[in-house]
Amino acid sequence: MENNLISLGLENVVVAQTDLSLVDGQNGLLVYRNHWASDLALNHTFEEVAHLLWYGHLPNAEEAKALHDKLAAQRELPAFVKAALDAIPADTDMMSALRTGVSLLGTEDFAAWPPTLEQVIALTAKVPTLVAYRYARLEGREPLAPRADLGHTANYLYMLKGQEPQAAHVRALDAYLILTQEHGLNASTFAGRVVASTRSDLISSVTAAIGALKGPLHGGAPSEVTEMIEAIGTKENAEPWLRAKLEAGERLMGFGHRVYRTYDPRAKALSTIATGLAGDDPWFALAVHVEEVGLRLLKEFKPNRPLNTNVEFYAAAVMRAIGLPDELFTPSFAVSRTVGWCAHILEAAQGKIIRPQSTYTGIMPE
Ligand SMILES: CC(C)(COP(=O)(O)OP(=O)(O)OC[C@H]1O[C@@H](n2cnc3c(N)ncnc32)[C@H](O)[C@@H]1OP(=O)(O)O)[C@@H](O)C(=O)NCCC(=O)NCCS
The missing domain is CATH 1.10.230.10 (Cytochrome P450-Terp, domain 2)
Structure with a gap:
């Protein structure tokens, strides 16, 4: 079949409807649901904005505490995941180690389809711990156990630095993590949605997204x-x-x-x-x-x-x-974008399988 309508890189092709975000490239605007992302970054916390994306509205105090508690309760890694991370050679880059760590989480806790908010919360809670665990080991430090009394961002910085983080650093990192939680159909989110569209599982979808984020034209x-x-x-x-x-x-x-x-x-x-x-x-x-x-x-x-x-x-x-070294930049992007990936995967779970076409430019058999 001849198909002359090619858009290399899917530029300007619309392949989904979403309630999650508007990226207005002409006017330089970014909206998460009905809020400006830059306002959210200045006035809200990581957890509050995740709540907005996952549940559809900013939380009241009770809902915010409930989400904090659920995330805090899920931060620990299973022992076999820690052992597997320890077995990865030290010269393996952080993103490859994170991709492997997330993939290992794909046990029966995450197998149910369609994915649930419980799965999404458990995964989002564990991604910072995976990064911090691996980083501490590479630095020759004993990884710190996550602290349930700290917020998502403060706990992440605490585990990375091995000490109580400064409030100004937590605020700045929180703003960065909020601003990068969600961004429409970027390459990694699209990769996640493609896998989710096959009715695979949450972990497979996010593992694919991490692979895409690693590339230097995207999150690298x-x-x-x-x-x-x-x-x-x-x-x-x-x-x-x-x-x-x-x-x-x-x-x-x-x-x-x-x-x-x-x-x-x-x-x-x-x-x-x-x-x-x-x-x-x-x-x-x-x-x-x-x-x-x-x-x-x-x-x-x-x-x-x-x-x-x-x-x-x-x-x-x-x-x-805030004193984070280069090798933590892209993994920290993954910490935040996990929220958006999961929101898209929840949204895409009922959709049509994503299956575009290619034009054959090879030689036909005689
Ligand atoms: C982000 C990016 C991949 C988007 O690319 P894209 O929309 O596919 O644009 P194209 O690759 O088609 O580039 C269009 C033109 O702009 C040029 N261009 C795009 N980004 C450029 C950059 N950062 N530096 C120099 N030239 C650039 C390309 O060379 C191309 O020029 P040409 O038409 O003369 O060949 C691209 O801008 C880029 O590689 N940026 C640098 C990496 C980066 O910062 N990534 C983080 C993104 S948040």
């Missing part, structure tokens, strides 16, 4: 942003370095987006938070300069494609300001 970019800024090193070197990359046909990490044709609203919110945290840190001043030069050069090199700063650029700055 923030650590590449810090590498870029470190390679540039000085303000004077920014223009020649960035120009050389663009002349070589390479991409500048932390810029460009499939949907946004204007400044990514998440980057705007994170830039304000990073400015408050980083103050006059010379690394941050260099990052701001790199952004200015990068935007100017992208206009010069790609005049027909509006390329702006994306969420990854200032995500890197926020993470760095």
Whole structure:
């Protein structure tokens, strides 16, 4: 069969209806249900926004406490998962270890179809523990048991750092995690929905999503942003370095987006938070300069494609300001996006199997 309607990368193709979020790329707006994501990031907690996405409304105090308690009760990892994480070679990257850890959770607790909110809560509670467990081991520290008295973000930072986190750091990380909980049909969410559309299970769907998030064109970019800024090193070197990359046909990490044709609203919110945290840190001043030069050069090199700063650029700055190393950037993105993946999987569970077509460009048999 001949099909001439090809959209490479599914650009501009609408494949689902969702009540979860609106990503308005022309105007740089992001809505989670009936709320601006940037307002949620400033005025609510991780758990409250997860409640909004999963249950359809922001919780009252009683509902918020109930969700906190359910998440807190599910944070511990089964012993066999810890043993399996310990068996993964130390040079395996964090995202691969996380993908394997999540996949191991796919026992009978998570087998029922369609997935339930109980499954979603149990998985979301365990993802930060998986990341922190693996990270502590790599650092040669004994992993800390999760603390039920702390909120989702505070407990995550506590397990990562091995000490009580500063309130300002918890607030900043909470804002980042809220701003990245949900974002329409990005590649990882789409991957999760494809698997869910086959009536597979929650864990298989989220494992697929983690595999997609790992890629540097999606969630793997923030650590590449810090590498870029470190390679540039000085303000004077920014223009020649960035120009050389663009002349070589390479991409500048932390810029460009499939949907946004204007400044990514998440980057705007994170830039304000990073400015408050980083103050006059010379690394941050260099990052701001790199952004200015990068935007100017992208206009010069790609005049027909509006390329702006994306969420990854200032995500890197926020993470760095709260003292999280590069290898934790993408796993922390997975901690937050698990909320959106699960919300989409719940939504897609009753839908039609996703099965597009390809055009055969090979040779026909004689
Ligand atoms: C996010 C991204 C994958 C979206 O890509 P896309 O919508 O598929 O856009 P395309 O790959 O079709 O690129 C369109 C044009 O813009 C250019 N472009 C896109 N992003 C660019 C970037 N960051 N630096 C330089 N050029 C870029 C492409 O080279 C292409 O140019 P051409 O038409 O002359 O070949 C892309 O912008 C990118 O690779 N950014 C860098 C990685 C990153 O920061 N990812 C995090 C996303 S939140």
